[in-house]
Amino acid sequence: MxxxxxxxxxxxxxxxxxxxxxxxxxxxxxxxxxxxxxxxxxxxxxxxxxxxxxxxxxxxxxxxxxxxxxxxxxxxxxxxxxxxxxxxxxxxxxxxxxxxxxxxxxxxxxxxxxxxxxxxxxxxxxxxxxxxxxxxxxxxxxxxxxxxxxxxxxxxxxxxxxxxxxxxPDALIRNIEWVHKEFHNEDVPALGIFTIRNLQQMLSARLHNGEVISRACLACDEQLGLDAGTSLALFRHFIARKIWSVDMTERIMPTLPAKDFSEKHSDIRLEAKGG
Missing domain, CATH: 3.40.1350.10 (Trna Endonuclease; Chain: A, domain 1)
Known part of the structure; x- marks a missing residue:
């Protein structure tokens, strides 16, 4: 060529x-x-x-x-x-x-x-x-x-x-990079608001209890009959959309609990900023 x-x-x-x-x-x-x-x-x-x-x-x-x-x-x-x-x-x-x-x-x-x-x-x-x-x-x-x-x-x-x-700040940047592509997550409209809200409630409860991120996400996938990895992708989506909050100044490791986890918004936001 x-x-x-x-x-x-x-x-x-x-x-x-x-x-x-x-x-x-x-x-x-x-x-x-x-x-x-x-x-x-x-x-x-x-x-x-x-x-x-x-x-x-x-x-x-x-x-x-x-x-x-x-x-x-x-x-x-x-x-x-x-x-x-x-x-x-x-x-x-x-x-x-x-x-x-x-x-x-x-x-x-x-x-x-x-x-x-x-x-x-x-x-x-x-x-x-x-x-x-x-x-x-x-x-x-x-x-x-x-x-x-x-x-x-x-x-x-x-x-x-x-x-x-x-x-x-490298840790913050790597965290943004990790969640970045999940800002527009096709599973949100495909699964529907009812399933998404159920997943939010189940996953947030586990994360609040200090369960490891990957284990909590896999348990939600199994309980809701979702493909493996769906809940982890949606965890990244909620962080990207700032629906959920974690400490972004330290690297987010799926093999560890979510540090300083909190729910910032109760509503699912589907629109992109500026879009």
């Missing part, structure tokens, strides 16, 4: 703009870059984003991890990744003014459209965040590109900042 050509040309930039890259909000937003556009460790998240109702284009593990935190936060109402710093001429002028070379395509020499990893709508504010491993902050070229980015957002009165791996 032929590899996709990733070289940048002026015609390609114009085509990307006409395609609507970097435009739209919420579910309709189109990232400037996708995992097919650049050589990366990129991966789409498992399932649709809770906040936007769309799949996100995340180009590294650290982007994915920061995305999980944003998606979990109730005060975040929109997440736009790979956001372009347009017009291109503006970042070129900034680079010239501060005396640094503007990023360009290594093969064609064409100036590239710079991007900010995340443009976030948080409460009533817009935040721009770049995420990078802390080791990269020692690279002078990286710092020079950050300065272009900082000036660009400062001129728009947008709060810009850098997030590194040391800023990311």
């Amino acid at each position: 032929a590899k996709r050509k990733r070289q940048l040309t002026e015609a390609k930039i114009e085509r990307m703009i006409k395609e609507g890259r970097g435009q739209g909000i919420g579910k309709d937003y189109l990232p400037w870059l996708t995992i097919q556009d650049v050589p990366s460790e990129g991966r789409a998240t498992r399932g649709v984003g809770w906040t936007t109702g769309r799949r996100h284009q995340l180009l590294s593990d650290i982007e994915r991890d920061y995305f999980y935190l944003l998606d979990y936060c109730d005060d975040v109402s929109d997440i736009r990744e790979q956001f372009p710093l347009l017009p291109l001429e503006e970042t070129q002028m900034i680079a010239e003014k501060i005396g640094v070379e503007h990023p360009k395509d290594p093969k064609t020499g064409i100036p590239i459209v710079m991007t900010t990893d995340f443009l976030i709508t948080y409460q009533d504010k817009t935040l721009a965040r770049t995420v990078k491993p802390s080791a990269e902050l020692e690279n002078e070229r990286t710092i020079a590109k950050f300065e272009i980015e900082r000036i660009y957002w400062d001129s728009r009165h947008v709060d810009w900042g850098i997030i590194t791996d040391s800023d990311l």
Whole structure:
């Protein structure tokens, strides 16, 4: 199979703009870059984003991890990744003014459209965040590109900042990752509200009594005649929907009891946030 050509040309930039890259909000937003556009460790998240109702284009593990935190936060109402710093001429002028070379395509020499990893709508504010491993902050070229980015957002009165791996709480992120794909659980409408409520009552009673999560879930599967694993998936669904609460700052282990388990909501919420 032929590899996709990733070289940048002026015609390609114009085509990307006409395609609507970097435009739209919420579910309709189109990232400037996708995992097919650049050589990366990129991966789409498992399932649709809770906040936007769309799949996100995340180009590294650290982007994915920061995305999980944003998606979990109730005060975040929109997440736009790979956001372009347009017009291109503006970042070129900034680079010239501060005396640094503007990023360009290594093969064609064409100036590239710079991007900010995340443009976030948080409460009533817009935040721009770049995420990078802390080791990269020692690279002078990286710092020079950050300065272009900082000036660009400062001129728009947008709060810009850098997030590194040391800023990311690993246990919380891994827990969000574990429940993330169960936010949209097909068993909820398939089983019906009566069965779901019975399962909630039975499972919550066992968890309140300190029973190990996996054992409690398997017992509910057997009592209700469900396929093995159904109750565990729904446990993750209830956590993802914040119907139930556990200590998210420590890794959730199915072989252990649910720490600080509580029921936050009595009603089943079927709608996705922002959907």
